[in-house]
Every structure is written in C-alpha cells, then in structure tokens.
Amino acid sequence: MHNDIKEILLSEEKLDQITTKLAKKIENDYKDSKNLLLLGILKGSVVFMSDLMKKIDMPMQIDFMKVSSYGSGTKTTGKINIILDLHRNDLTKLDILVVEDIIDSGKTLSYLTEYLKLAGARSVKTVTLLDKPSRREVEFEPDYCGATIPDEFVVGYGLDYAENYRTLPYVAILKPEVYTK
Ligand code: IMP
Ligand code: MG
Numbered sequence: 001m002h003n004d005i006k007e008i009l010l011s012e013e014k015l016d017q018i019t020t021k022l023a024k025k026i027e028n029d030y031k032d033s034k035n036l037l038l039l040g041i042l043k044g045s046v047v048f049m050s051d052l053m054k055k056i057d058m059p060m061q062i063d064f065m066k067v068s069s070y071g072s073g074t075k076t077t078g079k080i081n082i083i084l085d086l087h088r089n090d091l092t093k094l095d096i097l098v099v100e101d102i103i104d105s106g107k108t109l110s111y112l113t114e115y116l117k118l119a120g121a122r123s124v125k126t127v128t129l130l131d132k133p134s135r136r137e138v139e140f141e142p143d144y145c146g147a148t149i150p151d152e153f154v155v156g157y158g159l160d161y162a163e164n165y166r167t168l169p170y171v172a173i174l175k176p177e178v179y180t181k
Pocket of ligand 1: 044069100101102103104105106107108109152153154155159160161
C-alpha cells in the first residue's frame with residue numbers, strides 16, 4: 001500500500017465487481033442503440049472508463065471532454081470551464097453516456113448534460129463510479145452509479161489530489177498529514 005494512504009475504501013476486486021455490474025446494466029439498456037458514445041471526462045474518468053468499456057459487449061465509440069471545476073486542492077470553485085470540447089457533426093445521432101469519476105456538488109454533470117442536450121445529442125445519460133450525495137449543491141441524479149460514499153476526499157483509480165495518486169489501482173482515503181505537507 002502507498003505510504004500516504006490511510007484506508008482503502010474500494011479494493012481492486014470490489015472495483016472489478018462494480019464495473020462488471022454497471023457494464024451489464026448499460027449493455028442491456030442500450031441494446032437497441034446503434035450509436036452509443038461513451039464520453040469520458042478527463043482526466044479523472046480514464047481508469048474507470050477503460051475498465052468499463054472493455055466489459056460492455058456491443059459496438060460503441062468513445063470520446064473525451066475536459067472540464068475544470070476544481071482548483072489544485074480539495075475544495076470546489078463551482079465554476080465550470082470547458083477546456084476540451086466535443087467536436088462532432090453527428091451529435092443528433094448519438095446516444096451519449098457521460099462517464100465521470102465522482103459527483104460532488106453536482107455542478108459539473110448538471111452543466112455538462114444540459115450543454116450536450118442543447119447541442120442536440122439524441123440522448124444524454126450519466127454513469128459515475130462514485131457519488132457523494134451529502135455534498136450536493138444543485139439537484140442531480142446519475143443514471144448509473146458504482147458506489148455511494150460518505151463525505152471524504154478520495155484518491156486513486158483515476159481520482160487525484162493535486163494531480164497525484166491517479167494511478168493507484170484502488171480508491172482510498174489519504175492520511176490527513178498529506179494535506180498539510
Ligand atoms: P462537482 O462538480 O462538484 O460534482 O465535482 C466533481 C469533480 O470534482 C469530479 O470530477 C472530481 O474531479 C472532483 N472531485 C470531487 N470529489 C473528489 C474527491 O473526493 N477526490 C478527487 N476528486 C474529487
Ligand atoms: Mg473529474
């Protein structure tokens with residue numbers, strides 16, 4: 001285990017079960033869709049998305065957007081900036097499934113789903129690995145959720161603290177002293 005980790009919240013085995021279960025649900029719900037697009041939100045969703053997409057047994061495309069809502073620390077700024085947009089001319093044909101690492105205030109996904117609907121996507125749904133419902137500032141419910149967690153800042157499996165820890169294979173809580181370093 002990494003030296004900065006206090007506690008592992010979701011092990012590799014647990015994450016494997018979560019992604020398998022989500023993939024089966026998604027596969028079943030989208031079996032009539034000919035144009036499923038998995039849309040990963042960089043960078044936090046990449047590990048989750050790459051595991052998830054290998055388990056969804058149907059034709060689909062992938063794409064990415066990059067938005068920023070967080071500064072370098074653990075507190076949200078609440079402002080959403082699109083840093084990398086989705087440049088596609090076939091939006092009206094696409095059933096978009098936005099893939100996110102975690103929902104906190106709800107601002108990122110409520111903004112993004114509105115944005116994609118207004119842009120003309122055929123349908124827009126969301127899948128998140130983690131949800132912290134107690135932190136919500138705007139009303140938002142994901143269509144698919146891997147696990148609900150308490151109000152703790154977590155890292156690993158794509159999630160970062162100040163850009164570190166994304167490559168850990170599990171989801172974990174950092175030791176408090178890491179934040180005061
Ligand atoms: P929201 O717009 O407040 O829902 O923010 C969601 C984004 O905040 C996520 O995509 C993450 O990038 C970041 N975030 C929220 N909570 C955590 C956490 O516990 N660890 C790492 N990143 C987090
Ligand atoms: Mg993120």
